[in-house]
Amino acid sequence: MKVINKVIDLGDGRTIEIETGKLAKQADGSVVVKMGDTMLLATVVSSPEAKEGVDFLPLSVDYQEKYAATGRIPGGFLRREARLSDYEVLISRLVDRALRPMFPEDYHADTQVMISLISADKDIMPDALAGLAASAALAVSDIPFNGPISEVRVAKIDGQLVINPRLSELERATLEFIVAGSEHDINMVEGESKEIQEAELVEAIKFAHQAIKVQCLAQKELTQEVGKTEKRTYSHEHSNEDLKKAIYAATYDQVYAVASSASSKDGRAVKFKEVRDNFIATLGEIDDITKFLAKKYYHDVEYDAIRNLVLDEGKRLDGRKTTEIRPIWSEVSYLPAAHGSAVFTRGETQSLTSVTLGAKTDEQMIDGAFINGYNKFLLHYNFPGFSTGEVRPNRGAGRREIGHGNLAMRSLKQVLPSDDENPYTIRVVSDILESNGSSSMATVCAGTLALMDAGVKIKAPVSGIAMGLITNEMGTKYAILSDILGDEDHLGDMDFKVTGTANGIVACQMDLKINGLSWEVLTNALDQAKQGRIHILGEMAKTITAPREDYKPFAPRIITLKIDKEFIGAVIGPGGKIIQEMQRETGATINIEEVGNQGVVQVFADHKDKIDAAVARIRAIAARPEVGEIYEGKVRSIMPFGAFVEIMPGKDGLLHISEIDHKRLETMDGVFEVGEMVKVKLIDVDKQGKLKLSRKVLIPKPERQENK
DSSP, rough: EEEOOEEEESSOOOOOEEESSOOOOSSSSSEEEEEETTEEEEEEOOSSSSTOOOOOOOEEEEEOOOGGGGTTOTTTTHHHHHHSHHHHHHHHHHHHHHHHGGTTTTSSSOOOEEEEEEEOOOTTTTHHHHHHHHHHHHHHHOOOOOOOOEEEEEEETTTTTEEEEOGGGGGGEEOOOEEEEEOOOEEEEEEEEEEOHHHHHHHHHHHHHHHHHHHHHHHHHHHHTTTOOOOOOOOOOOHHHHHHHHHHHHHHHHHHHHHHOOOHHEEEEHHHHHHHHHHHHOOOOOOOHHHHHHHHHHHHHHHHHHHHHHHHOOTTTSOTTTTTOEEEEEESSSSSTTTEEEEEEEEEEEEEEEEEEEEEEGGGEEEEEOEEEEEEEEEEOOOOOOGGOOOOOSSOOOOHHHHHHHHHHHHHHHEEEEEEETTEEEEEEEEEEEESSSHHHHHHHHHHHHHHHHOOOOOSSSEEEEEEEEEEESSOOOEEEESHHHHHHHHSSSEEEEEOOSSSSSEEEEESSSSSSEEEEHHHHHHHHHHHHHHHHHHHHHHHOOOOOSSOOOOOOEEEEEEEEGGGGHHHHHGGGHHHHHHHHHHEEEEEETTEEEOOOEESSSSSHHHHHHHHHHHHHOOOOTTTOOOEEEEEEEEEEEEEEEEETEEEEEGGGGGGGGSSSSSSSSTTTTTEEEEEEEEEEEEOEEEEESSSHHHHHOOOOOOO
16 A cells, blocks of 8 residues: 655645545546545546547536534434535535636546545544545646646635634625636636625735645655556547538528527527527438537537627627626515515526525525524525426436525525524525526525515615636737626626626625636726626616615514513423414514523514514513502412412512401401402512512501591
8 A cells, every 4th residue: 555645734723634545446547635633535537538529528526524523413204314415515615616627628538536524623624625635636647637736715804814713704895706727827716705895805816826736746756656657548529620610601601690580589599599400401411410510510610600690790699798798677565475576687587486484493404414593584496397398207406506696695695684583594596497507596686685575674676797708819818898788798708797786795605717817807807797796786776775664564573671680590490381382372483592501482473463572571581570569469379468460470578467457357258259350569679589579558548547
């Protein structure tokens, strides 16, 4: 066993160690990446040959956390790791998006990357190490890869940029991004921030890239030491240069003309297909390989023609200028029974979004190996087949839906009111009804409108825009596109989504398909995105400018009370008897938890009367009897020396026989009955907390009769 280790110094006393040669040696490549007590096992396997007729890279990336890594047993009936959680899917996507552009374009073999969290330090986040682990596994294999790459988390904490900060430090972060790239270029960015300016984002990405360069150099040295500098040979593509030249000569001008026609998405698709099918018909009887190549080369014609149209004429598929935003219309309260709703339409992209307000019991329980707890803000994004005119079975949310929803969630989360100001669990659902580019950004806009319609006091409206980039082969000429179409995303070199308020950026997601994006182009793209973002905010303001003053009449209401810690048990009662009785009799939902030295009580109901009844009973239980106050009490028991009267739930006081009346009573017989209501005054509380009551002080004293 030949074990090789590389140590990466983060420059602040912390290190990352890469080990290979000990575990999973039958994989094409495997490494263990360790930072503190956090350990990731990454493996990669690629099939020796590509499948026939495949013209893309069938890459799958799976990140999974083993519960044993944190000393936990999984929840659920099976008590074992099951399908990937949304959190694991999001990390898998981060790695996939960083790796995929770095494979050779003609490499089409099935390739699987698996990353497992096998040990966890609860303060060292594993997601920032997953990209490094995956790339290192490729670096020690013979799989063709134009890397290495790495991923790091960059955050600004207390005004200082930090690489891979501790989880406990992130609460103080004003920006937090995962940045991926190679030794020379950045190819992926995703994260959130507190309304930062564009220059601050560029500064953070540059800072992250310096750390990425160091980690890429370490992987290159590891490749040398393992002896994997020579990669496997492969031939995954058929070619026919004569056919390629014939297709270009016969169709390029026609494709360019269709691209210039500024027709609708469906209209262009029909015309492009007609040009392709007409050419293929001229070939007569052809075999499957030739037909496959003809379609592939025709796609290349479309790629070149559409890009050249933009670079040469500054004209886009729908006729817009590079900085122009598609027409926007929006509407709120479209769904009369929802707590909040909005329709947002930009061009041929449309989102119908609803907001539902719920109680604490509606919070999402997160049962992950590394992250567990509760989440009170949910955003779900749905992308049905009909939104693009396709027949597609509904199999639930896929990785794309989870990723797009997460970006919108991170954007809106930044402007939500604090927990003290917002007691609700909030669920936002975006159903994409039409899609032609940037449906996640439509979700951000529609979500903002729906939240304001619901009366949620967001700090500021948020809008989002997707930016594109087209460059020539030499990189000497480029065009930045605002509000890209689906085709522009597919055929372009960059998909850069930026969300923010009028004050600054709150989230972004960038994917690059080319090497060599200059800082100047990135800065220009951000500045152009800001202009588009502000324009969209202006269009949204035509529909609604601020959150509604109150919630909808049928929206549930929540009252939050704070009581002394010692009364929590009294409100709950033995075995939950008291709180269950209050819920049953008032119709309200009551939640209580201990926070610091107080009990925080939430009362949730769909009608004010129900809330008032429950609040009154809770306040009665949690109130402290005050000397001098008058109470309407119930006689609980009668003794020879007086009666015990319950003046508040669970609080009895002694009404001594001498305090019942001004006249002397010799016996308690016939004075009171158990259950009788009597008005009394609290006259004293002794050192043991016992309550002393008086009735006679509330009765007018009889006048003394003079002797005649």
